[in-house]
Amino acid sequence: MDTSIILQIVANLFTVQTLIALFVGVVGGIVIGALPGLSSTMAVALLVPITFGMEPVAGLVMLTAIYTSATYGGSLASILLHTPGTPASAATALDGYQLTQKGMAARAIGISTVSSMIGGFISGVALLFLAPPLAKLSLMFSAPEYFLLAIFGLTIIGSLSGASMVKGLASGVLGLLIGTIGIDIITGFPRYTFGNVSLESGISLVPALIGLFSLSQVFIMLEKKDGAKKEVVKQKLTKLLPNRADMKKTLPTILRSSGLGVLVGILPGAGGDVGSWVGYNEAKRFSKNKEEFGKGSIEGIAGSEAANNAVTGGALIPLMTLGIPGSSTTAVLLGGLMIQGLVPGNELFTANATISYAVIIGFIVANILMGIVGLFGAKYFIKALKVPPNILITVIIILCVLGSYAINNSMFDVYMMLFFGVLGYLMRKTGFSTAPVILGMILGPIAEKGLGQSLVMGQGHLVEFFFSRPISVVFMILIILALLSPFVLKLIQKRRRTVV
């Protein structure tokens, strides 16, 4: 690249309009992301029409900034209120909310902010320098790999189960069953739809998530309200920037999750929701403090938050190089690109290189700005906890209804959200975890579709087909290791004890 192009890119990026768009994108993204039900996909969809009239660079920088910032913003509501702002931050709620209850919300937000920033930054750098090879890698994944990736993901349920493995598995199976609702794509047959057209495309994830996590949380908050004692946990006003010990503890997790997030991101069939769970689970698998997970582990927060923001840059890679969106949000972004007359593919990096690279660098800058805004804003976010419960509950309920309606403009989804709210409340009261339900709903359809497609693609030789594909074999080994490792570890520990 010669210097004139670089100068052109810099000139494209540092215009007043672009810088304003960048700032608006970051702040707006964090706010929208933090509101339960308003996901990054919706944020981008809402703003795509506004970018039509803007300069291409400014418009696209704003959209990508919103994408990554909304993904980060989702963690704030997860940590503070146990109401994930986006599906990608559901995993963060598990440990983040525990820390809030212990009065360490500031610490949790600090870790989440820094992890998101690093994850997003790394994915942006990957987008800038590694886009072509990573796009090739993404093409090596197809139906069999998605099937196995989903199965591998489902092994996470074992580690989410908490006290009772049976209850955890039952929750996971419930999620898988819910995932079968709707028209089967392979045969076109409607399953469990009871003649209701709204059920034909399945139960939407967002209303279910809002119900299981947010509304059930409201019910639990309502319970406490009756006791006249105000149970406001005193928040320790620690510094927001994570201290050296915390950083040292979480840095390996952040880097690992960033890598995993980019990998999940480049896959067209998996987005931030899958990425965050994979990041969370691998954080636990490699952690020396497994017992902390689910009780307020900063590694857990770092694991899911670095991964879901790394998905954003990763998902932009196949979008920009091949026109194949790597997540549902980037599918909407594709519309934004096209409207600007920017058709993905070679042209984007040749004829329109100055625009494309300016957008990519803008995306990297957006991630840094997002971290700064997050760290400065955190002390105001935490004030949400000081809002009297009666007002807070009202606001959360309104947002729950609004968010579940807005996803498909459908009242049916609002009823679904209410149903899942009651279900989630009953589950939590009886010691069932709600996270495996969500995981089953996300991964079940991916697994089923992948297997169905593999059956046709393998043309009757399914076993040979799977074993002839290197990435499939790697996944199969990983699945076996994931299933066996707890038993092997236990055996080794026993041996050691008897020897010593």
Place this chain on the structure above:
Amino acid sequence: MKKFILLAFMVVLSVAMAACGKDSDQAGKADADFPKKPITLIVPWSAGGGTDTGARLLQPYLEDELGVTVNVVNKTGGGGWVGWNELANAKSDGYTIGLANSPHIITGYMNPTLKRDKSLDDFVGLGMHVIDPDIIAIRKDENRFSTIEELVAYAKDNKLTVTATGEGTDEHLVILSFNKKYGTQLEAVHFDGAAESRAAVLGGHVDLLVANAGEVLSLYKDKEIKVLGVAASKRSEFMEDVPTFEESGFEIYQESSRGLIAPKGLDPEVLAKLQSALEKAVTNEEHIQKMADLGYGVNYENGEDYMDILKKDEEAVIDLKDLLGW
């Protein structure tokens, strides 16, 4: 103070709720000064997809012609039928119109397992907007065949996997038509959309790519794929060097078309106003150019002709009913 905040909150809420209420008093009566309030355009697919992008490009031109705001509302689900059901049930006063995709709207009610009670007869055509023919493409490094003739000859003796996006979609109909008319052994692998289809063929996991021309334009330009033929009676303006199947001796015609429809029973005056506004908007040069930049071929047909085309699409699906198992 607390009470005041609550009170203020209630007031805001009740105002907002009142604003949401429908003004249902003036039912479908003839309306001389139509339109006098915003028109809702139901898009039965999610924001950012091909149908949605096309609708949003048309929206400002339609607004100019009608002189009122046109709100694009995405009502997703049921392969488009959540939106179409709502449109069919909407008041036929011209203030609710919608986008139709063929053959999706047709296969959606032809599939007996879905037990739909609505069909084309519940709608009236306002005009066609876009036509996008189906194509068959192969990877650039495919060495078993390089023309559609060679492909068909090969597929008579060998099974080939082909991308499609669900039972009864236009891609699936192309596959079934080839199998029925020319004895090929093409097997459909259904994906969630064109994006996943393209990835599957580029990665070498599925043999043939069947998709709409507009969906593969950038891959075609970048020479990442080789397009073997177009399922239309004339060549695509975006791929001048690609022959039609007809030129190669195969009578396969399949496209996916988009147009605007309204619930039946519109007042004739209102219908005429909507139709002429749509004609002016669709045939606007600037609009045609903007659509062409994205690879969408604008193809205007008036409301009656559009309905006839949909009827023909319906007959084509009926022809393939046995292969679909319906």
